[in-house]
Amino acid sequence: MATIDSKASGVAKQDPLWKRYAPGHHWRNQDDEFDGAKIGIWLFLATEILLFSGLFCAYAVFRMLYPESIAQGSQYLDWRFGFINTVVLLISSFTMAMAIRDVQLNKQGWATINLVITLVCATGFLAIKFAFEYIPKWSEGKRLGNLFNYPYATTDHEHVWWSIYYMSTGIHATHVIIGMGLIAWLIYRQRKGAYGPTHYTMMEGVGLYWHIVDLVWIFLFPLLYLVH
Amino acid sequence: MMTMTRMPTLAIHDFLIDLFFRRPADSDVGVGWGTDGLFIFIWWVGVFFFVLLMALMGWWAWKYRRIPGKAAEPSPSHNTALEITWTVIPTLILVVIFFWGYNGYLRAQMPEGNAEQIDLTAYKWGWGMTYDTGLGADETVPLGSSEVPVFYMPEDTPVLLKMSSQDVIHSFWVPDFRTKLDVIPNRFTPYSFRTLPLEDSDNRVQTRTVQIADSVRENVRYRDHWIFCAEYCGDLHSEMGAIMRVVSKEDFEWWKSVPRYGASTNPVEVGEKVYIASGCATCHSVDGSAGTGPTWYQVYNRPVPFADGSELSQAEIDADPLAWDNYIRESILYPAAKIHAGYANQMPSYDGRLSDVELRGLIAYIRSLSGLDVETENIPGFEQLDEAAESPQASIDAQTNGES
Amino acid sequence: MTTVDRGLDHLQGGHDEHHDVPYLTAKGGPIATVWDWMTTVDHKKIGVMYLFSVLFMFFLGGVAALMLRIELFEPTRQTAAGLTGAAFAGGEGSSVGAVGKFYNTVMTMHGAIMVFMFIVPGIPASLGNFFLPLQLGAKDVAFPRMNLASWYIYVFGSFFGVYVILTGGVDTGWTFYTPYSTSTTGQPQVIAMILAVFVLGFSSIFTGLNFIVTVHKLRAPGMGWFDMPLFIWALYATSIIQVLATPVIGVTFLLLLFERLFQIGIFDPGLGGDPVLFQHFFWFYSHPVVYVMILPAMGIISEVLAVHSRKRLFGYRAIAFSSLAIAAVSFLVWGHHMFTSQGELAATIFSALTFLVAIPTAVKVFNWIATLYKGSIALTTPMLYAMQFLFLFSIGGLTGLPLGALSTDLHLHDSYFVVAHFHYVMFGGTVIAFLAGIHHWWPKMFGRMYNEFWAKIASLIVFVGFNLTFFTQFFLGTQGMPRRYASYVDDFQLLHQISTVGSFILAAGFFVHLFVFIHSLVVGERAGQNPWGGLTLEWETDPVPLEHNFRHEPVVRHGPYDFESVVPPGCDEKEFPLPPKDEVRTIH
């Protein structure tokens, strides 16, 4: 079972990086390393879910405390932008999964294309978020906490709504930005031939992360935009 | 009735109560089985298991000490029956403890129907009680290193404190009652208890003569309880105490209804009383020393710089003889309106907690601290003092009238 | 189970030429050595670096504790200004308020340093890092670079903490309750402290995540789950808590940070927020975290008791499963810190669940005591500390019961009874077990023995000092002394004075320990491979483990506690004799 050796199976210099990949010296073999990394990623995703659960709890509490402010708040949001963004993220999740599949089949060209589409979608998501939501709202004075100065507020606790809105979508957007960095890096490495059928740990990891980012949005969207 | 709920008097039990609590609980909740009894029960459970385990540990550590060259004799390494036993027995004991504690807790939480309702406000750093007549505490005694207000309570009476906080979270704790409850801003929390009767056999019941303004009452029997703030609230958290003084019902009625300020009471004296009783003393000094708030010494009719850069200038003061009086009034009722430069916006509002008479007394007191004359006529509105001072209720009426 | 011996592989020109030297061997000159340590991904070096970092933090926290005790020697506040001089009075003069603020600051720094920078990372990141891979027979933890990152993040976070101390400290209490923490003065310090906790959370998550994966994937061939030493089980349960609870404190402190910066109105009642929500969030993390503190300590106690009494642990499975049970239930009891601020129904449920979590702990204690029965007990320093643990932790745990019961907690909440309770479990439990572990594994970590005689003397001083300091506080609490008080009513003075005297005896004990350790590092006698006769895999390594731990990949052929049938590796059978074979047969 436990035979590993990086240099055993005659790897040549001109082989792509993924063929030359050797697991860390403390791993018994590459499969173990891959499984380990995967458990690690899943644990990390568990921490992400708990992080957002905190925000969801806060949302639930304030929904109970100030139903009218929260209802009023979500009325300010245009569900169409939220919906478009949901679609955009779903597409990107799909292309991410496809990219991994391409790498497993060693279709490097397609993998790049899919990764690039993912990156474009992520950018699109942020662009929509900023251009149609954050910037117009912020400039109207619909801001969080003590920065709130929207003159036409009709309920008492709208600043709390905006705090929840900006905190939860803001933390989510931060995750999207981090994800974009990771995907860009994946593209760079993938072009260098780092990932292939026998080694795609990083792709798998980032992919799972990206799905979680998507999943969180799928919860945020109805909570913030649809439930009045 | 009280004696029935007390624990059966065993010498060892009394000794333990004395050791842990200094004396048996002084309210329904703590008495007998509710808190003291449960605590002592847990103590015995703890002692039993602790002594048993430590005795075995010591005995075996000695008996099976290592002897060089000799192997340990083989022994079993698990035993399911034993394992189950020592899971089940603690579980059963814990179930008992849980229900016992739950029962006591319910009694502590449930107010009696006809309870006397009193408002309690907590602020950094003091307690204020407002009785149904609008009256507050007006006497202080030393507790630890600070002067704290005295809250009178009638004996043998159910009481419900409607508590709220003006700033941060505090917690109202009467150790003798064995219960505490957090006092939270923007929310009322109810603290209920029943004061015990003052029994002659109780050597903690003391007697003293009480004087309020011109009225004197002798042989007032009373028993004092410590009140502490138990939720951390900042610099003077440990100074945030008070005394609850349980007196007979008649004495309480007398205390509540006797006029506070006699016809002859000098406004400066009124101010000085209020200065102490309403908690101004916690933050403002009268000798010029630094404190959480600005000192009152030698400040009257002097210019004041504000945090936002503006000021109450000498010119304004000279132009308007009431400028400073109004500034004081505003600072007491709406402290956040103008913040003295160099100080934080920390002071709670006294709106509704001071009568006009008291307010004017404070103004007079502050004036006197600058060595200014304190003649009544010079203080606007003080002419009404005579009528207003009859009773606290009257003073509130006076205030309402004044504003309409 | 088949195994392939990889040790030889490496000797024939493996990819790392340093693999066969002890890990402590210096790499060239001083600068090269320092550089080597700062960039190492070796779990042993990281463990040692963590050990010294957390002990340094412990020292800082201890100094703060002594300052508290000095202030509390007298009921009034002015004493402090006199005794500790200018420090206590601060620059603001010695008005009552200023001294109060200073006391509160020291109290906060004491609590926050001890919890976030000492005891939470404490055992897992130091002893755990060093011995988890060794006990599993692995060459390293699963993600070595992440491990190093964890240490750097820890140091970075602690720098915030030290920065805060140097610039005057914060006075929020380690619990940061709102709205006090969002309104108290000292904006940059409070923000830095919030960031410190936030950052330290990442280091904690990294460690926990690393350990879980290591346990799953890097056990030596032949080691099934129930062949793992109980220290590993404990660390595994701890890691689960770290991974699942820490993110919640992360988001809580993020919200707190924004509350402080932009008054977002989530926690501040003045702006429509809910201060009790903060408490729920805070304790959802901070209660599980008390089991992050105690579980690894319990793991150490299991090891030490077994090895030093040469006895198979009684009820191995019960102890292993109770660790997991504690980890699971620990997430359900946070509300017992808030009986005085929440509704009846919630309080009742939390009280019931609190008792549930006491049961697996009781099971452990019974099993440990039963382990001693018919052992061959050597009263070494680690063993003395293990017995102290049983003594002190039992007191600490049993005093948790009146806190968990509703009616009694209404009286005891936020009193010195709570202070005594948590020092008995955190100090009497975790710190004492930490000391047991440090002594137990000292020879393996540094290859030298320490002076048994002086170590025992020190442990005795610690025991006496500790009980004087904290036993008195139970009575202070029941009699009505609230915690976080800088001054108090005269009636409490005697007990406070005993406590203060005790704390200085305690500190003296630690200084003796410090000298014993320094003495050992400098001139200590060289330790053998296996001085105590342990059977877990770390004792199969060289006296000072090699860089890659084992000469050959270890193969597990016996359980971690088969003392009755296995001669310990590297030991003489005369010194560690086995019972006659025919008797052994009857055991299982």
Ligand code: HEA
């Ligand atoms: C190492 C950390 C640690 C551990 C292990 C524990 C263990 C326990 N704690 Fe403690 N606790 C703290 C650290 C810890 N605690 C801290 C830091 C605080 C204060 C935080 C703050 O406010 O600043 C606190 C506060 C605290 C409170 C809140 C008090 C208040 O503020 O009002 C409560 C209430 O339920 C509580 C209960 C318990 C219980 C029931 C256990 C149980 O797990 C104990 C189980 C152990 C035993 C029961 C003893 C051993 C068993 C036997 C000897 C066998 C016989 C047993 C039976 C018959 C039951 N603790």
Ligand code: HEA
């Ligand atoms: C791990 C946790 C831990 C530890 C070990 C300690 C240790 C000590 N604690 Fe503390 N304590 C807390 C955690 C801890 N505490 C917490 C969380 C609070 C609550 C804070 C709050 O309310 O916000 C608290 C609060 C607290 C209070 C209450 C303050 C108040 O409510 O007003 C007091 C008062 O006496 C106190 C005292 C002490 C003392 C005297 C020690 C002594 O045992 C310290 C002795 C140690 C030393 C003197 C250091 C010596 C070290 C070396 C020399 C380094 C070398 C090391 C080795 C060789 C191993 N602590």
Ligand code: CUA
């Ligand atoms: Cu008010 Cu503490």
Ligand SMILES: [Cu+2]
């Ligand atoms: Cu807890």
